[in-house]
Amino acid sequence: MLKNEWTEKGYINEPIAEGTDLKAEIRRMCEEKNAVIMAHYYTQGEIQNIADFIGDSLALARKAAETDARIIVMCGVHFMAETCKILSPEKLVLVPDLNAGCSLADSCKAADLKKYKDEHPGYKVVSYVNTTAAVKALTDVVVTSGNARQIVDTFPKDEKIIFGPDYNLGSYINSVTGRNMLLWNGGCHVHERFSVSEIMRLKENHPSAKILAHPECKGPVLAVADVVGSTAVLLKYAVESSDNEFIVATEAGILHEMTRKCPDKRFIPVPPEISEGWASCSCNECEYMKMNTLEKIYNTLKYEWPSVDVDKDIAEDAVKPIKKMLELS
Template sequence: MNNDWKEKGYIDEAVDESVDLKKEIRRLCEEKDAVVLAHYYTMGEVQEVADFIGDSLALARKAAKTDAKIIVMCGVHFMAETCKLLSPEKKVLCPDLTAGCSLADSCKAEDLKAFKEQHPGYKVVSYVNTTAAVKALTDVVVTSGNAKKVVDSLPKDEKLIFGPDYNLGNYINSVTGRDMLLWNGGCHVHEKFSVEAIVKLKAEHPEAVVMAHLECKAPVLAVADVKGSTATMLDYAKEHKETKEYIIATEAGILHELQRCCPDVTFYPVPPEVSEGGVGCSCNECEYMKKNTLLKIYNTLRYELPEVTVDESIAKDAVKPIERMLELS
């Protein structure tokens, strides 16, 4: 193996076409006492080879409890950081270090620090989609699945800053009666969903239930029948067997698990925009999540690289709001 992975952020060493990557990944996991965690937004074949798949909250819980010596996080970089914060004694591997997050990028630690200084007396509630450095400036972390519960648990007169996802914060304000100061950040995938595209799909499939992620804009959430995290969507579909059609407004990777759990149900992904000829058939996908491939996972396990670390001076403060979240949820 050469060292060009340091510049690329991943190892792309080719293997013979006869190699069964899924089988080899499982063999290496057993040999090295490793566990593969994958987010619902990764490719279907990645989800199939993982030991555990889930949303951000479920993955954080799994990372905190696993007995494995090595954690391979197939998601985006901040998720690997979260694993390391919760399991500092374990080796945490990320198949592609360039798998970033537009939402995390929208809130830099130095900018949040300055904003806090401009608003003395405010506590910070940060979405899990943030860097370890931002978490170190945070009082409690939330996910889309537990944000309402966590915010409701805080004193009613507490002055709060919520970031970086404006849409999620706006929704939590609306359902809790809070008036949190909202950071103006967003997910580049969920920002693309439109009411127009949903209305078009609903006209074509009038019996379909519309489900939308809380990172979507308020007008999109307003036309949704089910609003919540990816786990909320999955649970709803599994619990409502009588519903045979759904319109899904979130990253298209979730369709793999939805279809696996509900094989007799039809799921229509909302496209990012309406073309002149109609809705079309394109899906909203996160190019960062899709950077996780079987080859990269195999090479990551084989060479135990790239490894994700967090500076101890940041980690000691960054882990506290995550632990508080897990205690509250």
């Protein structure tokens, strides 16, 4: 009966004994079961603190391909767990909550992409890592926000390319490479909520602050940014910069690692645009990333469920563009 309830919920909701030291028990089970916890920068700080490895999508993909652990617990969103399973099919890949999806991945269905490919013969497909395994299987090479420009530059200048699903990232890559890739009209609901007006409001109060922005943000936001880059690039800049104050336009979870590495610097999260009804929020968060909790990690390790599997035929096709990305970056 419990198993059916867990299956319907997509996570294990079994009560945990009062007084349980979740962090200590999670680390104990990791050692006992030969498990590693991987966490994205957008998860809660307490999860990043207990993880074996934290990083952006590219770093997590590399780690998944390298680890010799029996179990990978992916604290992020569903497509990240799929990528882990594709790169390490022999491993048990667990997710704390199967409901942790991605609005960007949802914006590009495999059937729709296949139809679009058929309508544009002769085009190469460059897909953002924020996609399902089925979409990756239709792709020539996968990219992340950190290596998209580098990988696109490996194609001949006259190559016909379909780039998806993030329109804003694709538009940014077009602008810095001089290309004219066909762009899929998809977007991240978190990064699309940032606005120039909110950034300028913060800039008025913090005139010396550098503006850091993720390339999933809209073009006008990127135009006012001092630095545009992936979470890893923005983190590296903050650490190495002589500046002490930063306005950060990406998911607020990255501020945990920024603050940990630069305790003497100030990081100011950009809130969602007021006109969209988010005026009461002081920062912009991904509700899917925040579905990961210590309680769910504890239970998923204890019961080794829920796990993520990928259809064998899809995985065989999807692994090729992922490996090509890892070779090129």
